[in-house]
Amino acid sequence: MTLPTPRAFFQDQFGLDDRSLSAALDTALERRIDYADLFFEYSTQDSVLLEEGIVKTGDRHLEQGVGVRALIGERQGYAHSDDVSVEALQLAARTARAISAEAGAGSRAVVSAAAASRDLYPVAQPPTDATVARKIELVEEIDRYARSRDPRIVEVMASCITQHRQVLVLGSDGTFAEDARPLVRLNVQVIAKSGDRREVGYQGLGGRSGFDALLDAARWQELVDEAVRTALLNLAAEPCPAGSMTVVLGPGWPGVLLHEAVGHGLEGDFNRKKTSAFAGRIGERVAAPGVTVVDDGTLPGRRGSLNVDDEGTRTQRTVLIEDGILRGYLQDRLNARLMGMTPTGNGRRESYAHLPMPRMTNTFMLAGADDPADIVRSVDRGIYAVNFGGGQVDITSGKFVFSASEAYRIEGGRVGAPLKGATLIGNGPDVLTRVSRIGNDLALDRGVGTCGKDGQSVPVGVGMPTIRIDDLTVGGTQG
Amino acid sequence: MSELAGAVELALAAALRAGAAAADAVAVEADSLETRVRGDEIDFVKQARERKLGVRALVHGARGTRSAITSTSDLGESAVRAIAAEAVALARATAEDPAAGLPDDGFADASDLPALELGDPADRNVSAEALIDAARRAERAARAVDPRIENSEGSSAASSFAQIAYASSAGFSGGYAAASHSLFAEPIARANGHMQRDYWMSAARSLTALESPESVGRRAAERALRRLGARSVPTCEVPVIFDPLTAASLWGQLASLVSGYAVYRGTTYLAGKLGEQVASEAVTLTDDACRQAGLGSRPFDGEGLPSRRTAVIERGRLAAYLLDTYSARKVGGRSTGSATRSASSPPGVGATNLGLAPGGASLEDIIADTPRGLLVTELIGMGFNPTTGDYSRGAAGLWIENGEIAHPVEEITIAGNFADMLRGIDAVGSDMLWLSRIGSPSVRVARMTVAGSK
Numbered sequence: 037m038t039l040p041t042p043r044a045f046f047q048d049q050f051g052l053d054d055r056s057l058s059a060a061l062d063t064a065l066e067r068r069i070d071y072a073d074l075f076f077e078y079s080t081q082d083s084v085l086l087e088e089g090i091v092k093t094g095d096r097h098l099e100q101g102v103g104v105r106a107l108i109g110e111r112q113g114y115a116h117s118d119d120v121s122v123e124a125l126q127l128a129a130r131t132a133r134a135i136s137a138e139a140g141a142g143s144r145a146v147v148s149a150a151a152a153s154r155d156l157y158p159v160a161q162p163p164t165d166a167t168v169a170r171k172i173e174l175v176e177e178i179d180r181y182a183r184s185r186d187p188r189i190v191e192v193m194a195s196c197i198t199q200h201r202q203v204l205v206l207g208s209d210g211t212f213a214e215d216a217r218p219l220v221r222l223n224v225q226v227i228a229k230s231g232d233r234r235e236v237g238y239q240g241l242g243g244r245s246g247f248d249a250l251l252d253a254a255r256w257q258e259l260v261d262e263a264v265r266t267a268l269l270n271l272a273a274e275p276c277p278a279g280s281m282t283v284v285l286g287p288g289w290p291g292v293l294l295h296e297a298v299g300h301g302l303e304g305d306f307n308r309k310k311t312s313a314f315a316g317r318i319g320e321r322v323a324a325p326g327v328t329v330v331d332d333g334t335l336p337g338r339r340g341s342l343n344v345d346d347e348g349t350r351t352q353r354t355v356l357i358e359d360g361i362l363r364g365y366l367q368d369r370l371n372a373r374l375m376g377m378t379p380t381g382n383g384r385r386e387s388y389a390h391l392p393m394p395r396m397t398n399t400f401m402l403a404g405a406d407d408p409a410d411i412v413r414s415v416d417r418g419i420y421a422v423n424f425g426g427g428q429v430d431i432t433s434g435k436f437v438f439s440a441s442e443a444y445r446i447e448g449g450r451v452g453a454p455l456k457g458a459t460l461i462g463n464g465p466d467v468l469t470r471v472s473r474i475g476n477d478l479a480l481d482r483g484v485g486t487c488g489k490d491g492q493s494v495p496v497g498v499g500m501p502t503i504r505i506d507d508l509t510v511g512g513t514q515g
Numbered sequence: 516m517s518e519l520a521g522a523v524e525l526a527l528a529a530a531l532r533a534g535a536a537a538a539d540a541v542a543v544e545a546d547s548l549e550t551r552v553r554g555d556e557i558d559f560v561k562q563a564r565e566r567k568l569g570v571r572a573l574v575h576g577a578r579g580t581r582s583a584i585t586s587t588s589d590l591g592e593s594a595v596r597a598i599a600a601e602a603v604a605l606a607r608a609t610a611e612d613p614a615a616g617l618p619d620d621g622f623a624d625a626s627d628l629p630a631l632e633l634g635d636p637a638d639r640n641v642s643a644e645a646l647i648d649a650a651r652r653a654e655r656a657a658r659a660v661d662p663r664i665e666n667s668e669g670s671s672a673a674s675s676f677a678q679i680a681y682a683s684s685a686g687f688s689g690g691y692a693a694a695s696h697s698l699f700a701e702p703i704a705r706a707n708g709h710m711q712r713d714y715w716m717s718a719a720r721s722l723t724a725l726e727s728p729e730s731v732g733r734r735a736a737e738r739a740l741r742r743l744g745a746r747s748v749p750t751c752e753v754p755v756i757f758d759p760l761t762a763a764s765l766w767g768q769l770a771s772l773v774s775g776y777a778v779y780r781g782t783t784y785l786a787g788k789l790g791e792q793v794a795s796e797a798v799t800l801t802d803d804a805c806r807q808a809g810l811g812s813r814p815f816d817g818e819g820l821p822s823r824r825t826a827v828i829e830r831g832r833l834a835a836y837l838l839d840t841y842s843a844r845k846v847g848g849r850s851t852g853s854a855t856r857s858a859s860s861p862p863g864v865g866a867t868n869l870g871l872a873p874g875g876a877s878l879e880d881i882i883a884d885t886p887r888g889l890l891v892t893e894l895i896g897m898g899f900n901p902t903t904g905d906y907s908r909g910a911a912g913l914w915i916e917n918g919e920i921a922h923p924v925e926e927i928t929i930a931g932n933f934a935d936m937l938r939g940i941d942a943v944g945s946d947m948l949w950l951s952r953i954g955s956p957s958v959r960v961a962r963m964t965v966a967g968s969k
Binding site: 084087090091092093094095096097098099100101109110111112113114115116117118119131134135168169172190191193227229233234235236276278279280309310311313389391425426427428429430432433435436437438439456457458459460461462463507509510511512513514515 | 559907909911966
């Protein structure tokens with residue numbers, strides 16, 4: 037089955053032909069502006085949530101809209117509407133161009149043919165088209181499996197969320213891009229009870245695929261097993277030590293360290309404005325030799341991947357740090373132009389109701405040569421953190437945090453007792469200079485990352501091999 | 516009937532015709548204008564009109580009620596009929612739940628809703644130029660404070676005007692208008708090659724109630740400047756004072772701990788603690804949906820129940836959980852009128868205007884009464900486990916020695932258990948501040964672990 041392209045979809049659904057699209061851009065260009073673009077979106081999202089053994093409710097949401105943007109110098113004028121019609125488009129174009137007071141040269145926009153595109157996430161059927169009965173069946177199966185794992189599991193919550201977004205981007209320079217973006221996600225939370233103590237275990241997985249990818253029993257069973265294991269482990273966790281110590285981070289999701297410690301600080305807007313602790317440091321050492329960090333939007337099927345970003349720029353693999361030296365920033369069109377750099381395909385937005393900004397896609401550290409077991413053995417006293425909740429960063433001071441949800445004491449090179457969760461805090465521009473070992477076990481996360489910036493949320497990925505960091509502040513309670 | 520109320524009635528009728536035994540619908544329309552200025556240059560001007568409609572369909576069965584929610588941003592008649600029918604079809608696929616359904620009775624009187632000053636009609640014509648001017652004044656005021664303020668993330672001003680219509684087949688139909696306005700400044704101070712940012716803001720239901728742009732800019736600059744030269748401190752256990760901004764985050768976490776959903780799911784350590792002493796006697800916390808011009812006020816809740824005032828903690832005793840109809844049925848109580856609702860989400864529980872009753876001491880008095888400790892002015896990260904109360908967050912602030920501010924601190928964490936923190940509150944300030952739906956004065960926790968340098 038061939039799905040209609042987003043371009044054909046918008047033409048068919050809203051009567052937007054090439055002429056009305058270029059007319060809207062022409063309206064914006066009646067004022068003196070550097071660039072104008074249109075962003076159309078039509079998205080469907082649905083979810084089912086199971087708790088107490090039953091799917092109590094389901095939901096399904098349709099969202100459509102268009103955003104018109106006009107840029108002049110550092111200024112952006114933006115108007116958006118959920119009315120996708122020729123009239124609404126003209127009104128939005130007039131509102132957006134008000135950012136410029138001067139008359140334009142009367143240039144004409146050309147709507148070009150779509151560039152031949154790759155598809156990093158081909159699906160035979162959008163995941164939102166799979167029947168709700170199949171989604172309910174999956175979470176019910178997960179519930180039964182989770183409860184069968186251990187008698188201490190007293191409650192299970194499971195949800196399945198699927199999304200399909202069609203976007204169309206047109207720019208006054210002839211940019212034309214369309215993208216159909218599937219996104220699926222499975223969440224499992226279990227509560228374990230022993231005596232008076234209760235603990236929660238949570239795991240999720242997902243990516244850009246059809247619904248059927250979630251049906252792989254080996255994959256979701258492993259997910260449930262992990263959630264159960266974490267909850268039971270936490271029942272026995274001891275208070276975490278406090279203070280500066282050696283920390284070994286496990287592979288995969290602990291890569292959220294990179295996202296917070298360096299990723300945000302390397303976004304083009306903060307560096308153009310010189311508000312980032314990394315501003316003006318390209319070519320300088322910001323990490324230990326051997327540390328290479330990339331942002332790659334082209335990984336097939338990954339949650340953070342995109343065929344094109346939300347300004348129509350093809351995504352790419354961008355080297356941020358190479359062998360410890362700062363090499364590049366993440367750019368959207370506006371900031372790349374103002375900095376005399378090239379857009380890197382990182383101009384993203386939450387929806388048509390938001391302005392694009394430089395954002396990460398999938399950010400990870402390349403593998404080193406060390407055996408992960410040797411890395412743990414190299415530590416006399418410290419902690420081994422293998423799973424994390426979220427993090428946050430102050431890009432100006434460079435201080436970042438990320439919160440461990442599964443961690444162990446290391447004593448005499450051996451993994452010891454499980455520890456209660458604790459927040460780790462460090463300084464982005466120098467934390468990676470204290471990376472003393474890099475494992476050969478690079479892994480990406482399971483596809484659950486969501487990044488927030490300036491009130492906008494976008495799906496992202498992270499990854500990392502096992503690494504050892506000397507002297508990181510661990511926020512436990514035991515002094 | 517307004518267009519919005521018409522869409523809601525249409526959705527209800529369509530859901531019932533498609534086979535729903537009961538239904539409710541909510542529609543929201545919002546006009547918004549937002550601008551940001553950085554230095555002398557406009558960063559952006561953003562303008563929008565958004566509309567959304569959500570329908571909940573309920574289908575009765577032998578063992579309970581099935582339910583589902585659908586929403587759309589297309590309020591055309593055919594789209595509304597389609598999502599109403601889809602909600603019914605989706606509901607039929609879910610399981611029967613004895614607790615699901617609309618409230619049985621006790622609805623607000625839609626013809627006599629309380630006047631809560633949720634907007635000033637005079638503000639409706641606010642122009643982009645006026646907002647740009649306000650942002651520019653805040654930005655200039657920040658930069659005029661000190662030559663070390665030489666950069667910023669910008670100053671922004673925003674206004675939004677919303678109309679909300681809600682109706683249910685149980686017989687309630689009502690609507691209201693609500694505006695919100697905000698001013699925000701985030702300057703950067705620089706000295707000796709190091710930079711520090713901070714912010715200040717004002718938010719209100721009317722433009723005249725906002726703090727002046729000059730004051731917002733100046734206070735933001737002062738907050739950024741006082742962070743210059745920050746350093747870590749050795750790991751220790753000390754009293755920790757939360758300023759009104761960071762103290763408000765504690766009550767935000769408390770709101771999630773007393774939500775009826777967390778209680779019946781067993782994901783809050785406060786489950787089963789109603790009537791018990793869970794905080795020190797200095798703590799009295801009230802959620803008041805009727806606060807005049809409050810940022811969380813509304814004339815009825817997300818299920819059409821009347822807005823009210825609920826004492827959550829009284830002199831340290833846990834007096835009530837916050838409940839909507841569903842969670843009330845689950846925990847065996849009555850709704851506290853705490854239902855939230857948006858077009859795309861089912862009813863849930865949320866605080867409206869949650870405020871800690873102020874005490875008698877000024878923040879200066881509390882600092883003077885602290886021989887050695889930490890004043891927290893910013894918290895980052897989400898290190899809080901509501902099931903166990905374990906708390907560990909990144910912090911920045913000011914170090915106190917001999918009852919005086921000694922130097923700024925950063926790259927530290929504060930950690931403890933929320934239950935011990937609440938019981939350890941030994942001072943509550945008089946400096947009440949409302950910048951959001953949560954209001955608080957400064958509070959001091961007798962003892963927490965501060966993790967820092969060696």
